[in-house]
Amino acid sequence: MALKRFVVEVGMGMDLHGGDVTNAACKAVKDAVSHSCLAGTIDIIGLKTPDQMHVHIKLGCPYPDKVDTRAVEKAVPFGSTEIEVVPGGLTVKGLDLPQLGEGDTIVAALAALTVYVDV
Template sequence: MAKKRYLVEFGTGVDVHGMDVSKAAAKALRDAISHCCMVGLTEYAGLKDLSEQISLDIVIACPHKEKLDVEKALSGLPAYKHMNVKVVDGGMEIDGMDLPGAPGGRTIVVVNAGITVWVDA
């Protein structure tokens, strides 16, 4: 069965003191998914089991992509069975403030995420 795009959403996540790209990616994905309510899939399209009947294409853009723990990043999303994840170079690092004992020092890490929801047509 062919799939069609239903929704494209974006989010941004930041780790201010830890320089943890996985934590920032999880925030970016939660930011993206929390801006939408896919009520049309059940009320209009009549889908019964969203975890089976939709799929997600996820793009995570972060600095130091080799440090990203994808499972940790996805932990804040609903448990959809069909998720394809692509990690690309992106995001940014910004000079922050000195905070004694902070594991990331002065560096603030920013991660961007995009989620495309596909539905069986």
């Protein structure tokens, strides 16, 4: 058996107050997951459980060294995961509203999820 690529899905996430790149990254992964219904893994390939999938997360965001990768991986509902964080995304000046976060930076992150199945 070997891992074969099944689907690639892309998502975007933002932290609008405080510049939290981990928050933006988690939202990007959840956005990508929300675009996917992987019925073919069961109906066509015949997987017994979604835990047989492997998900590679490629994440582009500002300040890649500040991303809590464990928190980001938890945004994938099942299967094994691995994460690659590269420089990318966007920062822009937003509003300083202490009730919503520290600082005035908007951070945007992009996530590409590649789902592999063992066939």
